[in-house]
Amino acid sequence: MADAHPFRPVDRVDRTQRTLGSRQLAAMLPDPSATRPAYRHLTRAISAFILDGRIALHVKLPAERELATALGTSRATITAVYDLLRESGYAHSRQGSGTWTALPDGRAPSGITRLLGPQDTAIDLARAAPGLPEQTLTEALTRIAPQLAEHVHTPGYHPYGLPELRAAIAERFTRRGLATVPEQILVTSGAQHALTLVLGLLCRPGDRVMVENPSYPNALDAMRRGRLRTASVPVTETGWDIEIIESTVRQVVPQLAYLIPDFHNPTGCLMPEHERARVLRAAQRSGTWLVIDETLADLALDVPAPPPFATHGTPGGTGQVITLGSMSKTHWGGLRIGWLRAPARLVTELAGQRVATDMGGSVLDQLLALTLLSQADDLLPPRLEQLRHQRTAVAAALAEHLSYWTWQQPPGGLSLWVDLGEPIASALAERSLDHGVRIESGAHFAPDPGLFEQRLRIPYTVPPDTLHEAIRRMATALADGLPQASTGRHPHWIA
Numbered sequence: 332m333a334d335a336h337p338f339r340p341v342d343r344v345d346r347t348q349r350t351l352g353s354r355q356l357a358a359m360l361p362d363p364s365a366t367r368p369a370y371r372h373l374t375r376a377i378s379a380f381i382l383d384g385r386i387a388l389h390v391k392l393p394a395e396r397e398l399a400t401a402l403g404t405s406r407a408t409i410t411a412v413y414d415l416l417r418e419s420g421y422a423h424s425r426q427g428s429g430t431w432t433a434l435p436d437g438r439a440p441s442g443i444t445r446l447l448g449p450q451d452t453a454i455d456l457a458r459a460a461p462g463l464p465e466q467t468l469t470e471a472l473t474r475i476a477p478q479l480a481e482h483v484h485t486p487g488y489h490p491y492g493l494p495e496l497r498a499a500i501a502e503r504f505t506r507r508g509l510a511t512v513p514e515q516i517l518v519t520s521g522a523q524h525a526l527t528l529v530l531g532l533l534c535r536p537g538d539r540v541m542v543e544n545p546s547y548p549n550a551l552d553a554m555r556r557g558r559l560r561t562a563s564v565p566v567t568e569t570g571w572d573i574e575i576i577e578s579t580v581r582q583v584v585p586q587l588a589y590l591i592p593d594f595h596n597p598t599g600c601l602m603p604e605h606e607r608a609r610v611l612r613a614a615q616r617s618g619t620w621l622v623i624d625e626t627l628a629d630l631a632l633d634v635p636a637p638p639p640f641a642t643h644g645t646p647g648g649t650g651q652v653i654t655l656g657s658m659s660k661t662h663w664g665g666l667r668i669g670w671l672r673a674p675a676r677l678v679t680e681l682a683g684q685r686v687a688t689d690m691g692g693s694v695l696d697q698l699l700a701l702t703l704l705s706q707a708d709d710l711l712p713p714r715l716e717q718l719r720h721q722r723t724a725v726a727a728a729l730a731e732h733l734s735y736w737t738w739q740q741p742p743g744g745l746s747l748w749v750d751l752g753e754p755i756a757s758a759l760a761e762r763s764l765d766h767g768v769r770i771e772s773g774a775h776f777a778p779d780p781g782l783f784e785q786r787l788r789i790p791y792t793v794p795p796d797t798l799h800e801a802i803r804r805m806a807t808a809l810a811d812g813l814p815q816a817s818t819g820r821h822p823h824w825i826a
Contacts, residue, residue, distance in 0.1 A: 349558060351386065351432075353393035357401035359385070359780045363408060370411035373402075377412070378421045381432050384548070385780045387555045392422065392430045454801040456770040459596070459745040459790035461718075463663035467703075467710065475698040482694050490682045490690060492518020492670070493697040499704055500656070500670050509639040514675040517682055520692055521669040522626045522657035523549050526589070528681050529653055529671065530557045533620055534586050541579055541588035543571075545748075545776035545783055547596050547624065550589055563778045568739045568748070570600045573609050580613045587620045593628035593637050597776050597788040598748045599741020601634065608643040614651060615644070626657040626669075629711060632719050633742040641672075653677070658700055660745060661711065668692070668700040718745065724795030728802035733809070746790040748773075754784035758813035759805065766804040766811075 360376050363369035380386040392398070395413060399406040413430050416422035420435025491497060497513040504511035519525040534540065536558035542551065544563035554561055562583045564576050580588065590610070592602035602610075614621045623640040631637070641652040657669035673681070685691075703710065722740070725747060729736055738749045751759070756772035763770055773786025791798060 349387065349389065350391040351393060353397035353401040355780065356393055356398060360402065363402050363404040369404060370408050370415065373412045374415040377416060378419065380780070381421055381434065384552055385774065386432055388432055388434060390432045392432065394429065453764060453767045453769045454793065454797055454804070456768060456790055456801055459788065459792055460659055460664040461714070461792045471699050471702045474702050478698050479695060487694050488691045489694070490686050491678070492516065492692065493694065493701070496697045496701045499701055503704065504639060504672055507638050508642045511672060515672050515678060517671050517673070517678045518692055518697060519669045519671060520667045520689065521659060522624060522655040523553070525655045525669050525671040526550055526622065527553050528685055529622055530554065530559070532681055532684050534559055538586040539583050541583065541585040542778050543590060543595065544778050545597055545773065546589070546778060547591060548775045551778050561778045566595055566598050566600060568598060571602055571606060573606045576610055577613045580617050580619055584617050585619050587622055588614060589622045589624065591624045591627070592640055593625055594630055594741060594744030596627060596744065597746055599744045599746065601637065601742050604643065607640055611644050611652070619651070621652045622655065623652060624655045626655065626660050627744045629661050630715065630718065630745060631743040632715060632722065658703065661714065662703055666696055666700060668696055718791065721791040721793070721795055721798060725789060725791045725798045725802065728799040732802050732806035745792055746788045749787045749789055751785050751787060755813055756784050756787050759787070759809060762808040762811065762813050763805050766808040768801045768804045
């Protein structure tokens with residue numbers, strides 16, 4: 332299969348220096364004149380931003396004099412801030428090269444903490460992912476036992492993925508309207524793994540990448556770790572501004588664009604068909620790779636499930652579209668099965684890169700995935716009906732306990748993108764944990780610091796009674812008052 336848009340070789344040498352500008356950091360921090368002692372509040376804010384990922388690790392902080400000027404405070408205050416950051420392990424200095432962000436021993440970024448934190452009685456609304464019915468799993472395990480017994484007599488390494496699973500995923504694309512052969516499929520350990528492989532092969536440090544604003548936090552983290560420069564395009568409750576996307580692609584000429592057009596995470600928007608064609612044409616003109624995240628595409632609650640994004644290209648012209656999929660949102664995140672569809676030659680290169688860190692996925696998990704995909708017509712409809720019921724339940728709970736919050740009902744997906752009316756999301760998330768609810772503030776979904784503090788993503792992936800109790804607890808947390816030190820100063824808001 333010929334590739335219309337060959338990819339370039341990747342320079343593995345990092346030639347960039349990551350530096351946080353003084354004005355950028357100052358815009359994120361509380362006003363030093365509003366709190367005393369100022370240096371402690373500034374230190375606490377910077378430490379929190381490092382933990383939650385809004386300030387990346389191994390980034391050079393601004394010079395003391397520059398940050399003092401940007402904040403309108405004394406250099407002595409900033410010297411005290413940096414001293415305290417170093418003492419607490421959130422920064423270290425290199426002789427002659429400045430102060431750099433770090434993590435104290437034993438601490439982990441919030442992205443890891445959210446996934447690996449200790450089990451407790453808190454209601455978990457931080458992860459928008461459903462569980463798998465126990466009976467479904469038990470029956471699937473029984474069904475695959477004979478197949479697994481056959482595989483144990485083989486080495487078990489499948490860097491491209493189990494051949495029969497690749498064929499099933501290819502057939503799934505073909506049924507949805509996009510002719511696909513197994514050679515165009517790479518099975519991965521989830522969609523995040525697929526994205527990381529793509530970024531590692533197609534991008535090098537300093538490359539420009541177009542992302543939506545807001546977007547999926549783990550994808551944004553992968554780009555930060557890859558030292559990529561993001562150019563963001565807005566997604567509001569009414570959807571995408573395609574003219575902005577077209578002008579951004581034309582002016583920035585990004586190496587890659589990461590989009591979630593199907594029940595966008597976190598807004599829930601669905602990109603119209605004619606807009607998809609325009610985005611694809613703009614990308615083809617600039618030579619930009621489109622990475623389309625379809626992990627939520629099957630979760631169509633009020634509309635028909637959309638066809639694959641790549642179907643909107645001209646014949647033979649979809650070679651620069653990479654489509655990501657996963658079973659985490661439709662079935663269970665613990666299965667760790669995802670995939671990508673791409674030109675066959677690119678799949679070969681990605682498989683070669685994968686072997687350097689991961690010889691291949693679990694045969695057991697892939698056999699389970701194969702069985703569950705074969706039952707999709709039976710398993711998916713009740714899952715969708717359950718989600719509709721839970722979506723109604725969380726909307727009713729919000730109307731009862733927090734009626735002044737606003738949101739648009741999404742036509743699919745797993746969550747509401749709720750407007751709180753004021754920039755209190757991080758403080759409310761912190762206080763809600765004290766009341767037994769774990770939830771993300773909207774700031775985690777922003778590619779740039781200081782945005783979406785008036786937003787919460789509220790998943791409807793737990794039972795209705797649990798959702799009602801979670802909203803009641805959050806209303807109680809709000810009524811009890813919020814910690815002032817957590818709110819900070821955020822001069823730019825997106826309505």
